[in-house]
Amino acid sequence: MKYGILIDITRCIGCYACEEACAQRWGNPITEAHKLSSIQNTAVIDYNGVYVSRLCMHCEKPTCASACPVGAFQKTSLGPVIYDPSKCLGCRYCMQACPFDIPKYQWDKLNPKVTKCDMCYERIKAGNVPACVEACPAEARTFGKRDELIEEAKRRINENPETYYPHIFGLKEAGGTSVLYLADRPMQKLGFKANLPEVPLSLFTEQIMSKIPGYIFWGGTLLFGIWWITKRRDEVQRLQRKLKEMEENNKKENGK
Amino acid sequence: MKIKIPKLTFWSSVFWIIVALGIYSTILRFTKGLGAVTNLSDEFPWGLWIGFDVLCGVGLAAGGFVIAAAVYIFNLEEYKSILPSAILTAFLGYLLVIIALLFDLGKPWNIWHPIIMWNPESVMFEVAWCVMLYTTVLALEFSPFIFQKFKLEKPQKIIKSLTIPLVVAGVILSTLHQSSLGSLYLIVPEKLYPIWYSSNLPYLFFLSAVAVGPAMVTIESYLSSRAFKREIEIHILSKLAKVTAVALMVYLVLKIQDIIKYNLFSYIFTLNYEAIMFWIEFAFGVILPIILLANSRIRSSKKGLFIAQLITVLGFILNRLNVSITALENYTQANYFPKWTEITVTLFMVALGFALFRFIAKHLPIFPPEVSEKRKLLTEGFEVISIKEVFKEQT
Numbered sequence: 001m002k003y004g005i006l007i008d009i010t011r012c013i014g015c016y017a018c019e020e021a022c023a024q025r026w027g028n029p030i031t032e033a034h035k036l037s038s039i040q041n042t043a044v045i046d047y048n049g050v051y052v053s054r055l056c057m058h059c060e061k062p063t064c065a066s067a068c069p070v071g072a073f074q075k076t077s078l079g080p081v082i083y084d085p086s087k088c089l090g091c092r093y094c095m096q097a098c099p100f101d102i103p104k105y106q107w108d109k110l111n112p113k114v115t116k117c118d119m120c121y122e123r124i125k126a127g128n129v130p131a132c133v134e135a136c137p138a139e140a141r142t143f144g145k146r147d148e149l150i151e152e153a154k155r156r157i158n159e160n161p162e163t164y165y166p167h168i169f170g171l172k173e174a175g176g177t178s179v180l181y182l183a184d185r186p187m188q189k190l191g192f193k194a195n196l197p198e199v200p201l202s203l204f205t206e207q208i209m210s211k212i213p214g215y216i217f218w219g220g221t222l223l224f225g226i227w228w229i230t231k232r233r234d235e236v237q238r239l240q241r242k243l244k245e246m247e248e249n250n251k252k253e254n255g256k
Numbered sequence: 257m258k259i260k261i262p263k264l265t266f267w268s269s270v271f272w273i274i275v276a277l278g279i280y281s282t283i284l285r286f287t288k289g290l291g292a293v294t295n296l297s298d299e300f301p302w303g304l305w306i307g308f309d310v311l312c313g314v315g316l317a318a319g320g321f322v323i324a325a326a327v328y329i330f331n332l333e334e335y336k337s338i339l340p341s342a343i344l345t346a347f348l349g350y351l352l353v354i355i356a357l358l359f360d361l362g363k364p365w366n367i368w369h370p371i372i373m374w375n376p377e378s379v380m381f382e383v384a385w386c387v388m389l390y391t392t393v394l395a396l397e398f399s400p401f402i403f404q405k406f407k408l409e410k411p412q413k414i415i416k417s418l419t420i421p422l423v424v425a426g427v428i429l430s431t432l433h434q435s436s437l438g439s440l441y442l443i444v445p446e447k448l449y450p451i452w453y454s455s456n457l458p459y460l461f462f463l464s465a466v467a468v469g470p471a472m473v474t475i476e477s478y479l480s481s482r483a484f485k486r487e488i489e490i491h492i493l494s495k496l497a498k499v500t501a502v503a504l505m506v507y508l509v510l511k512i513q514d515i516i517k518y519n520l521f522s523y524i525f526t527l528n529y530e531a532i533m534f535w536i537e538f539a540f541g542v543i544l545p546i547i548l549l550a551n552s553r554i555r556s557s558k559k560g561l562f563i564a565q566l567i568t569v570l571g572f573i574l575n576r577l578n579v580s581i582t583a584l585e586n587y588t589q590a591n592y593f594p595k596w597t598e599i600t601v602t603l604f605m606v607a608l609g610f611a612l613f614r615f616i617a618k619h620l621p622i623f624p625p626e627v628s629e630k631r632k633l634l635t636e637g638f639e640v641i642s643i644k645e646v647f648k649e650q651t
Contacts, residue, residue, distance in 0.1 A: 036298075037298065038298075063443060065375075066375075066377050066378060066443070067378055067379070067380060067443060068375055068378055068380070069369075069370050069375055069378045069380035069381035069383075069384050070366075070369045070370055070373035070374075070375060070381070071373055071374065071375035071378075072373075087366075087369060087373050088362070088363060088366065089361050089362070089363050089364075089366035089367055089369050089370075090361045090362020090363040090364070090366070091360075091361060091362075091380060092301040092302065092362065093378075093380045093440070095298065095301040096301055096302055096440075096444065096447075097443045097444060099444075099446060099447075101298075101299075104298045105298060105301065105362065107289065107290050107291030107296065107297070107298075108288075108289050108291040108292070109289055110286075110287075110288075110289050111363060112289065112290065112362040112363070193446055195445075195446045196446055197445065197446070201443050201444075201445070202377065202443065204442040204443055204445060204455075205377075205378075205379050205439055205442045205443050206377065207442075207455075208379075208435075208439050208442060208458055209376075209377065209379065209382065209439070212382065212432065215428075215431075215432070216428055216432075219427075219428050219431065220424055220428055223325075223329055223424045223427055223428070224420075224424060226329050226330065227328065227329045227331070227420055227424070230329070230330055230331035231331060233331075234331055
């Protein structure tokens with residue numbers, strides 16, 4: 001059963017309690033930056049009085065997990081996308097690839113890690129809710145099963161059509177995410193990119209990666225074929241030359 | 257005993273300055289971390305080291321597989337004389353790419369992880385494996401010269417019997433990862449500036465690598481002819497220039513196809529940073545080399561050929577930097593420009609490449625004996641340019 005978080009931007013009051021709870025959970029210092037960074041795995045960003053809390057979207061088909069060469073990212077069966085720093089080699093392709101720009105890096109450390117929200121995986125496994133959800137006094141974050149959260153979001157839109165922009169962000173974006181957003185306006189006006197495809201981004205690399213085994217087989221066969229033909233051609237030419245020589249010699253001898 | 261004091265010429269003093277700055281930056285990198293020596297950030301995680309050292313480094317080493325394929329697969333024996341230096345250039349190129357990666361990776365001691373931790377879905381995983389395997393192939397392809405030097409006959413025989421499978425593996429691996437460096441960017445359609453995003457990226461990367469491989473071989477031959485006072489095998493190099501020209505022509509067709517398919521006219525005909533960078537890359541890196549290299553008079557002149565191929569190489573470098581840096585500036589708004597320590601590490605890698613090539617070329621028989629070459633050429637009716645003339649042209 002997959003869990004997720006529904007974030008209702010119309011309810012957020014900008015108290016930053018989620019940021020504090022998150023910092024506590026990770027043992028991070030509390031900052032006033034209100035920006036995702038290696039010490040902030042959730043951040044409430046102020047868009048002219050509209051508070052948008054950001055955190056890892058926990059994609060259904062995570063781009064980071066597809067991009068990582070060593071499989072340091074993993075989509076768990078409970079929903080969270082988790083990261084294993086002991087596998088990581090620090091290529092930062094996950095940061096480059098993530099359509100939501102979530103993974104951050106410890107640039108100043110000699111043994112740096114990628115940092116991001118893990119939806120408090122350990123707490124979920126123990127049957128608790130994530131720290132930020134627990135801390136929210138305005139119920140702007142709801143934790144639950146993804147299917148039920150979608151139903152809840154639809155209910156809210158239907159009951160208050162004048163409050164909500166009728167779109168559940170995360171339902172389809174980048175192939176669907178476990179973190180869902182409701183707002184009074186399109187999320188593109190609140191710092192999210194407008195040109196996000198509705199398919200998992202890994203689809204674009206899969207199309208070419210799936211051609212590799214075939215290429216190795218046919219390419220290898222073709223190269224060996226060309227080699228065999230050119231080699232054979234050389235041999236034949238050499239034989240023909242020899243034959244010619246022999247014929248000419250024969251002629252000479254006959255002429256004598 | 258006489259002690260020789262080496263002459264400190266211009267280039268060698270440049271070399272030692274770069275080495276000194278490079279060592280300083282290296283110490284800083286491994287004691288203070290990436291943040292202290294680079295302008296990389298959460299917004300801009302890949303910079304000059306990926307854009308130049310890795311993307312360009314791998315591409316510029318493409319001469320190895322192009323020439324090896326010509327000699328062994330297509331049986332074009334005439335290229336045999338430049339094969340050793342092409343293989344050496346490629347091998348050193350890949351070694352330097354791996355060294356540069358040790359700088360760029362956050363946890364360089366985990367660089368071997370892809371060997372046991374697999375994610376076959378990842379383009380980066382494929383690149384890692386191909387680079388590892390191809391560097392091994394290049395080492396084996398180059399090993400006969402070491403065996404020859406130390407007169408080890410048995411391993412020489414073993415390698416010789418493996419030549420064709422090695423070359424085939426090398427060509428397959430090269431094709432795969434040259435193109436995969438382009439595939440890396442397929443996953444960011446929403447981030448890359450439209451001028452450079454295309455589902456053809458892997459093919460464009462492969463074609464430009466095929467074009468730039470012979471160009472690098474030409475430049476390397478020209479420079480080593482000056483350094484080692486050898487003659488230039490101009491008849492071979494001018495034939496190689498056709499390979500570059502044809503690869504660039506196919507590239508041009510694909511690129512025009514992209515411009516039409518993705519309807520890029522509004523992007524390339526506006527006056528902004530990206531459009532200007534695109535036109536410099538396109539005009540000087542693709543169209544100009546095609547015009548120059550299609551001209552048989554330029555192809556058969558040493559200097560003309562050198563300059564034309566140098567333009568090809570510079571255009572190639574600009575293309576890789578455009579894809580990896582310029583194309584991401586608009587999305588990230590990071591205004592990335594490399595820190596001076598990033599630049600010195602990159603120069604350090606280039607300088608190391610030159611020094612290693614020079615050292616190995618001096619001590620191993622990578623250039624065929626010149627006398628026989630000259631005789632062969634004379635019998636074939638080719639003009640042989642003496643080294644004195646090369647220098648006459650310089651002054």
